[in-house]
Amino acid sequence: MIDPLPKVKEIRKAFMEHTHEHAPHLAHHFSEMEQQRESAKLGMWIFLLTEILLFGGLFTVYAIFRAWNPDMFYNAHKHLNVFLGSINTIVLISSSVTMALAIRSTQLGNRKRTLIFLAVTLFFAAVFLVIKYFEYQHKFELGQLPGKYYTYTGIEGNNPHIFFSIYFMMTGLHGIHVIVGMGLITWIMRKTSKNIFSAEYYTPLEMTGLYWHLVDIIWIFLFPLLYLVG
Amino acid sequence: MHEKYGSSISHIVPLRIYLIVGAALLALTGLTVSISLIPLGGWNVVVALTIAAVKALLVAFFFMHLLYDKKIFLVIFTVAILTLAIFVILTMFDTMQRGRTNPEVARPFKEKAIIYENKEMPTQRVDSINQPPTETR
Amino acid sequence: MESLPERNYLNDPRGWKSWIFTLDHKRIGMMYLAFIMASFVLGGIFAMLIRLELLHFEGRHLMGAQTYNQVFTLHGAIMIFLFIIPSIPAALGNFILPQMVGAKDVAFPRLNLASFYIYVFGAVFAVYSMASGAADTGWTFYTPYSATTNTSVISMTLGVFILGFSSILTGLNFIVTVHKLRMPGMTWFKMPLFVWGLYATAIIQVLATPVLGITLILLILERLFGIGIFDPAMGGDPILYQHFFWFYSHPAVYIMILPGMGIISELIPVFAHRKIFGYKAIAFSSLAIAFLSFLVWGHHMFVSGQSQYAGMIFSFLTFLVAIPSGIKVFNWLATLYKGSISFAAPMLYAFSFLFLFTIGGLTGMFLGALATDVHLHDTYFVVAHFHYVMMGGTVMAFLGGLHYWWPKMWGRMYNEFWAKIAAVLVFLGFNLTFFTQFILGSKGMPRRYYNYPDQYHSLHALSTYGSWILGLGFIIMAVYLIHSFFRGKAASGNPWGGLTLEWTNNSPPPKENFLETPTLKYGPYDYDRPLAEGQGD
Numbered sequence: 001m002i003d004p005l006p007k008v009k010e011i012r013k014a015f016m017e018h019t020h021e022h023a024p025h026l027a028h029h030f031s032e033m034e035q036q037r038e039s040a041k042l043g044m045w046i047f048l049l050t051e052i053l054l055f056g057g058l059f060t061v062y063a064i065f066r067a068w069n070p071d072m073f074y075n076a077h078k079h080l081n082v083f084l085g086s087i088n089t090i091v092l093i094s095s096s097v098t099m100a101l102a103i104r105s106t107q108l109g110n111r112k113r114t115l116i117f118l119a120v121t122l123f124f125a126a127v128f129l130v131i132k133y134f135e136y137q138h139k140f141e142l143g144q145l146p147g148k149y150y151t152y153t154g155i156e157g158n159n160p161h162i163f164f165s166i167y168f169m170m171t172g173l174h175g176i177h178v179i180v181g182m183g184l185i186t187w188i189m190r191k192t193s194k195n196i197f198s199a200e201y202y203t204p205l206e207m208t209g210l211y212w213h214l215v216d217i218i219w220i221f222l223f224p225l226l227y228l229v230g
Numbered sequence: 231m232h233e234k235y236g237s238s239i240s241h242i243v244p245l246r247i248y249l250i251v252g253a254a255l256l257a258l259t260g261l262t263v264s265i266s267l268i269p270l271g272g273w274n275v276v277v278a279l280t281i282a283a284v285k286a287l288l289v290a291f292f293f294m295h296l297l298y299d300k301k302i303f304l305v306i307f308t309v310a311i312l313t314l315a316i317f318v319i320l321t322m323f324d325t326m327q328r329g330r331t332n333p334e335v336a337r338p339f340k341e342k343a344i345i346y347e348n349k350e351m352p353t354q355r356v357d358s359i360n361q362p363p364t365e366t367r
Numbered sequence: 368m369e370s371l372p373e374r375n376y377l378n379d380p381r382g383w384k385s386w387i388f389t390l391d392h393k394r395i396g397m398m399y400l401a402f403i404m405a406s407f408v409l410g411g412i413f414a415m416l417i418r419l420e421l422l423h424f425e426g427r428h429l430m431g432a433q434t435y436n437q438v439f440t441l442h443g444a445i446m447i448f449l450f451i452i453p454s455i456p457a458a459l460g461n462f463i464l465p466q467m468v469g470a471k472d473v474a475f476p477r478l479n480l481a482s483f484y485i486y487v488f489g490a491v492f493a494v495y496s497m498a499s500g501a502a503d504t505g506w507t508f509y510t511p512y513s514a515t516t517n518t519s520v521i522s523m524t525l526g527v528f529i530l531g532f533s534s535i536l537t538g539l540n541f542i543v544t545v546h547k548l549r550m551p552g553m554t555w556f557k558m559p560l561f562v563w564g565l566y567a568t569a570i571i572q573v574l575a576t577p578v579l580g581i582t583l584i585l586l587i588l589e590r591l592f593g594i595g596i597f598d599p600a601m602g603g604d605p606i607l608y609q610h611f612f613w614f615y616s617h618p619a620v621y622i623m624i625l626p627g628m629g630i631i632s633e634l635i636p637v638f639a640h641r642k643i644f645g646y647k648a649i650a651f652s653s654l655a656i657a658f659l660s661f662l663v664w665g666h667h668m669f670v671s672g673q674s675q676y677a678g679m680i681f682s683f684l685t686f687l688v689a690i691p692s693g694i695k696v697f698n699w700l701a702t703l704y705k706g707s708i709s710f711a712a713p714m715l716y717a718f719s720f721l722f723l724f725t726i727g728g729l730t731g732m733f734l735g736a737l738a739t740d741v742h743l744h745d746t747y748f749v750v751a752h753f754h755y756v757m758m759g760g761t762v763m764a765f766l767g768g769l770h771y772w773w774p775k776m777w778g779r780m781y782n783e784f785w786a787k788i789a790a791v792l793v794f795l796g797f798n799l800t801f802f803t804q805f806i807l808g809s810k811g812m813p814r815r816y817y818n819y820p821d822q823y824h825s826l827h828a829l830s831t832y833g834s835w836i837l838g839l840g841f842i843i844m845a846v847y848l849i850h851s852f853f854r855g856k857a858a859s860g861n862p863w864g865g866l867t868l869e870w871t872n873n874s875p876p877p878k879e880n881f882l883e884t885p886t887l888k889y890g891p892y893d894y895d896r897p898l899a900e901g902q903g904d
Contacts, residue, residue, distance in 0.1 A: 029472040029548070038300075039474045039547040045303050046539045049310040050577040056314035057581030057611060061596055063318060064325050064607060068337055082263065089259050097252035100243075100293045107242045147601065148345050148593035158341045159602035165594035169585075213294045217286045223259075224282050228266035230274020302546075313574050316661055321610045324665065324677035331675050343595055343602040 044207045072157025077229040085227040095124035096216040106202045241298040251292045371778040375875040390476035396461030406449035413442035418834040435817045436503035443506030455626035466869035469550025469885040474543035482536035492526030510597035510608040514589045524583040538572030552887045559891040564629020567653035579615035613664035621660040627764030636892040638714035639706025643892040645698035652691035659688040685735035712786035716767030723759025748808025778875040779855030785847040792840030799833025
């Protein structure tokens with residue numbers, strides 16, 4: 001490796017001086033923690049924006065096909081289990097509360113409580129997926145499957161397979177995001193248990209929280225649109 | 231210690247706010263389920279979406295700290311919603327208006343998909359354009 | 368005679384592993400550049416094949432009809448997704464943006480590297496699809512044909528889906544970089560206009576690309592499961608697919624042109640040695656174009672079966688989007704007025720841009736008007752229009768930027784004489800190729816057609832000859848650029864007398880961009896201020 005000229009070394013040292021005493025988590029292209037944290041948050045919100053638009057496409061499909069087939073949608077949705085859907089809504093909302101409390105605990109410097117809240121959040125997420133599994137299994141048994149695999153005969157209206165296509169796509173994509181969220185929470189729990197976070201630095205935890213709340217928001221809309229067609 | 235590294239502490243939301251918002255979300259869930267049992271015709275979807283929007287805003291403003299953070303994040307969130315709104319509104323303007331000039335194209339698709347015509351046959355694959363399509367509609 | 372600085376981003380650190388795992392935005396930009404140029408060559412080969420086929424030499428076909436469909440599909444998909452959308456932002460933007468704002472790197476260097484590898488991964492899928500029964504649907508993948516044809520639509524769309532992630536992450540990175548990493552003292556209105564262009568582009572990238580993502584997922588699911596959203600046989604609506612597709616693809620064309628316009632805003636002040644006219648107007652017009660670009664997608668669908676009322680609204684909105692583009696062109700022209708113009712190769716490309724983009728933009732008006740579009744839709748007029756704006760616009764700007772920043776990237780100059788020759792050949796070849804297509808189209812020659820009546824033959828032949836001149840220009844360009852890469856004359860830190868920050872460091876720049884913390888002594892276009900010491904070369 002080419003050794004920098006002595007003069008260059010001196011200049012670099014002067015340049016780096018004001019960042020020499022930097023916080024342990026400060027990346028070298030940032031000049032202070034505040035800038036880094038704000039950048040991470042900005043980046044995360046932009047990512048959430050892309051998620052809103054991704055799911056938005058599916059909501060658009062829903063809106064259009066429901067407007068074209070209102071009766072079929074009404075008849076088809078009756079085959080969804082509102083009770084289980086409500087439980088899932090309660091579960092996800094609670095998981096959002098515990099996630100917010102987990103972050104709050106870190107802000108207050110309480111590592112143990114953070115871990116407990118994260119674990120409860122993870123538990124709620126798992127419950128959500130288990131309930132979804134049972135719902136899916138029931139549909140598989142009845143033949144209420146998407147698209148050309150649809151074989152159920154008990155629903156009146158045009159093309160009921162479209163409702164189930166939409167149902168599986170929306171809850172499926174959402175479910176994938178829940179699974180990813182669980183992975184993130186697990187990763188964050190490991191970092192927390194290794195005492196990496198503190199009241200001064202908990203950016204990855206905060207970012208995971210934002211992601212998780214968006215997953216909750218999406219379900220908040222999915223639930224009435226799929227389960228509570230009036 | 232904070233002064234050395236710059237202020238990276240954000241506002242700590244009081245515990246009771248989180249709990250009140252959580253309770254409100256659960257209550258609103260119960261409300262939306264109850265109202266869905268009352269037949270209101272076209273208004274059902276309006277009420278359901280309004281309640282969902284309120285719930286979503288509660289999560290966004292309190293759990294996601296939009297109320298406490300700098301404005302830019304709220305701007306990003308709003309821009310996402312507005313862009314989606316543009317897409318939905320203009321697309322639905324087309325899909326809902328198609329029948330105005332030619333009623334037969336109001337709903338341009340098959341009322342009964344081919345899977346219902348013959349349960350054994352899924353969608354036929356169209357071979358290359360050098361061969362005529364073998365499926366019937 | 369200058370020599371290359373001993374320590375620069377190319378040799379510091381050393382070793383192939385330091386390149387594979389680099390976090391240096393300049394290295395990532397150059398790796399992108401290599402792939403992008405390769406994609407351009409690949410897409411260009413397909414273009415030459417199309418024109419060779421359409422020559423109908425001695426009345427013969429070179430390929431079968433389905434093969435022809437596959438060739439134009441590949442030409443379009445490769446040029447759009449592998450070349451033009453990433454081209455300026457990922458290659459030039461990555462290299463230049465942090466330097467222009469006085470930063471050490473982009474906001475998320477690891478994400479930047481990830482976005483590069485995602486691009487490569489997506490490109491691999493696209494190329495694999497070529498080998499495994501290439502799609503023959505056109506790059507637009509319209510249903511129901513794309514849902515039922517037995518060519519490999521899924522691997523191609525999956526490739527595009529993956530490429531979309533790369534685009535989103537680049538856009539995300541740039542937005543945060545511009546917001547957060549500007550050097551102290553560089554306010555929004557002291558940023559170079561290239562940065563404004565990249566910023567507006569990035570906004571479109573993050574807003575529009577996810578919709579392409581969901582569209583392609585829906586298409587893949589339609590093929591696999593017959594979900595019934597887009598395929599009429601399964602109860603779906605093919606026009607809905609077009610809405611979904613064009614909601615991304617129209618803003619996508621502004622992803623292509625906005626960075627190009629940003630480059631022109633850099634080239635003209637430097638090579639006319641004059642302060643840019645109407646800085647704020649140009650800056651805001653970039654944002655205006657980004658906003659308006661989301662409102663006009665239906666103008667691709669006037670004859671699709673879309674409702675007449677939607678058509679009218681989209682046509683009206685389309686006329687609005689011409690306004691900010693026009694504002695930019697007038698401002699550039701005003702900048703040239705009374706300037707001290709130097710006709711170096713970058714400036715030749717800038718002039719090409721002004722002429723060709725204007726033609727392209729004006730012909731867009733014919734297409735945006737509902738009534739005339741009924742006649743011109745799906746004819747060669749459309750093909751000519753978009754080649755004038757995409758190639759006559761973006762590619763000329765890209766080439767201008769490439770030549771402008773070439774000495775900065777490699778510390779070497781290219782051969783100016785041959786560069787001028789190539790620029791002229793490209794300009795002449797381009798016009799011969801594509802102006803004839805305006806005529807072909809208005810006379811009724813449809814696009815994507817393999818056969819045509821004899822009356823169109825002479826125009827098709829002229830277009831093909833034009834493509835050969837165009838190709839020759841590019842071959843010459845490849846030769847002198849490759850030669851410059853290995854043996855070019857060493858270039859100084861600021862061979863053009865530019866006033867933006869990237870010209871204050873060495874060529875090539877050091878790894879951390881600036882050896883001392885940069886200070887803003889003057890604005891990016893302050894050619895009107897009294898000469899300061901040490902400015903320019």
